[in-house]
Amino acid sequence: MKLLHTFLLLLPFSVWGQSIATDSLDAYISKLVSDQEYNIPGLAIGVIHNDSVVFKKGYGLTSLEQGHPINTQTVFPILSCTKAFTATGIGILVDEGKLNWNDKVKEHLPDFELSDPWITKEIAISDLLAHRSGLRAFDGDLLWYGSNHTTQEVIEKIRHYPIKGSFRLDFNYNNVMYLVAGKIIEQVSGMPWEEFMQTKIFDVLGMQGSSAKFSELTKSPKYVRPHIANKPIIPVSLDNAVAAGGINSSIDDMLLWIQMCLNKGTLNKKQVLSRNNFETMTSPKIPLNNRGSGSYGFGWYIDYEDSKKVLYHGGGMPGYKSIMALYPEEKIGIVVLTNKITMINEGLMNMISSYIINPELTDWSQNRKYFTYFSYSWDRPENIQISPNIPSSFAKYCGVYEDKVYGQAQVKMVNSDAILELVPSKDKLSGRLFFLDKQRFKVKFKDTFLPSGEVVFEMDKNQNIMGFKLVVPNDDFNFDNLHFRKKEQVNPHK
Structure with a gap:
């Protein structure tokens, strides 16, 4: 997922309480969500600046068919934003002296294998978390996506996939390696991954509405339905890929998480992670390419805008999208959750951060051009103009x-x-x-x-x-x- 740069707000607000004129921003987002170009079923957003929540609200409905109004307690899947939680789980175990970032995977999972014997022997936890295993991007995703394979079966099957990249040199985003990291958390802690997240993170931060089970997401008739082509669809369970993307949370809860991250591991004097290990997670481990400044740490993308660090991660699944971003030097944190895939998440993130950082440079009349419509081809109905004739043979x-x-x-x-x-x-x-x-x-x-x-x-x-x-x-x-x-x-x- 790519950060869009130089987003500009559209309206020269004269008075901004706590960095944001909330009424004006609220009106603008309401209009944007209902715009026919986007036609977002539902959206929830939260913004932190200078240690305070300066804006949070829900918009639209949980479903376009008999849906319910979305608010800041409405639970969405946060999808691959989960990876930062899994990396934090490893960091917690490092703090507890139970493992190290560079421990070999085989030290904790003796049966783990990849198709290359040398990589199998050498691959470390840090390689899993930085997406530098040598597997191609998304290799193994068909093993878990909508399948009846268990997490353990997915991990065992990945050994048959050829290594086509360069170990520790190529960044290739791979969900299955995060499942392996999740299994290490279970092995070392003696707790299921879901219980570890609940005990060590959710409970400590007071994230009372968060969970890591598909059944928890869908148990309420008011749960947020994903949408494709403006119709609600049945969501895909991520129970067999939970450590890569299975957390469900609300804006209220995610703002607690974001505040902890801006405080580098601590919230309200309660420490989730040591400052040192938070810095380890959020320092570059591998460049994304040879052309720009972008890199990946452990569960976070890292970029720089005007030489200032930006940490971000997004997630997507059929009909859902999430994004979270931190601007540590500016003390800004933003979370946007939607039940449709467009670029509105990135647009709002960049729009709001740009205004807070440089309000004097904004021009409300120019904003619209930055909110480029974006929808995958499958978000429009596909009409196959082929005869379904069946051959006699x-x-x-x-x-x-x-x-x-x-x-x-x-x-x-x-x-x-x-x-x-x-x-x-x-x-x-x-x-x-x-x-x-x-x-x-x-x-x-x-x-x-x-x-x-x-x-x-x-x-x-x-x-x-x-x-x-x-x-x-x-x-x-x-x-x-x-x-x-x-x-x-x-x-x-x-």
């Missing part, structure tokens, strides 16, 4: 297939439709097949998060089906890791 495609790492898939007829079902994630990754030619079918998954793709069948010289691969162009999942081999022929109508 379709029976030969039907059967049970298996990828040795991911698991099984089935190709079958359901009523009069040709269907592909990826069994571990069948509620999300099942879809209708549309005939293109004898080797290719277009597939449109149930999951509206994903664009349509292609199933490319492999045949021997006698035109017998041997297996298939998936081509699904997207920025979030590496379908090219999957290679399904045919196990058995089945009756297409069963």
Whole structure:
């Protein structure tokens, strides 16, 4: 996730109480949320400056279908902002003398393996937290996304993924490595990760509405529903990827977390993390690229604006988005949570911080151009203009297939439709097949998060089906890791 720079506020406010004219800001956000260009179902925001909460409010509804008004106690998934909590958990154990940042992973998880034996032996906790394992960005995400694989199974399966990057040299954002860090917390503390977060962070800070279980998010009929194409969808459970993105929280709770971070580990004289280990987490560990100043620490992106440090992290899942940012030298902290993916989170973050830092430079009339509309292609309904005709030879495609790492898939007829079902994630990754030619079918998954793709069948010289691969162009999942081999022929109508 990339910070947008030089955001400017639009209105020359003459009087700002506690850094922000709250009535004017409230009116502006209300208008922005309801703007047809964004059409945000719901948003919650909180701002801290100089050790005080200067603005917090909820907007819109939990759902566009019989939803409830959002306020600052409404619970959202914070998604990958969770990573800073997991890194803090490791820091707490360092403070307690139970491990060190540079301990080898194998010291605490003897059965852990990657496909490269040398990296397996050398990889340290710090490498997990800094995304420098050598795995590609997002490798392994299909193992947990909407699947029935447990966290432990995901960790065990990642050993089969090839290392295509340079260990400790390449930054490649990888969620599964945070699951490994979560398992280390469990192993060393003797507590489930969720209990550790509750005991060591939530309870200490007074984050009474926060949790780390999907059932806690959805137990209330008023829970925030994610939206795609302006329709509420069923959220994806992150219970098997909880240490990478599974915390649920509210603006009121997240402001306590942000205040603790601005105070470098302490809130109201209660220490969560030592100042030294907070500084360790938030110092650069690996550059994001060779062109700019951006880097990653442990659970935080790090950048500089006018030579002043900015710490931030965001998260996204189908129909949800989160972002949090700290400007330590300016004593500013901002959190924005939404139930739709657009760039409004980044826009508000940069707009508000820019005004607080340089109010004399703002020009309200220029603001709109910085709030560029942003929506992934799957946030608009996709209309497939292809005939669903099924070839007379379709029976030969039907059967049970298996990828040795991911698991099984089935190709079958359901009523009069040709269907592909990826069994571990069948509620999300099942879809209708549309005939293109004898080797290719277009597939449109149930999951509206994903664009349509292609199933490319492999045949021997006698035109017998041997297996298939998936081509699904997207920025979030590496379908090219999957290679399904045919196990058995089945009756297409069963």
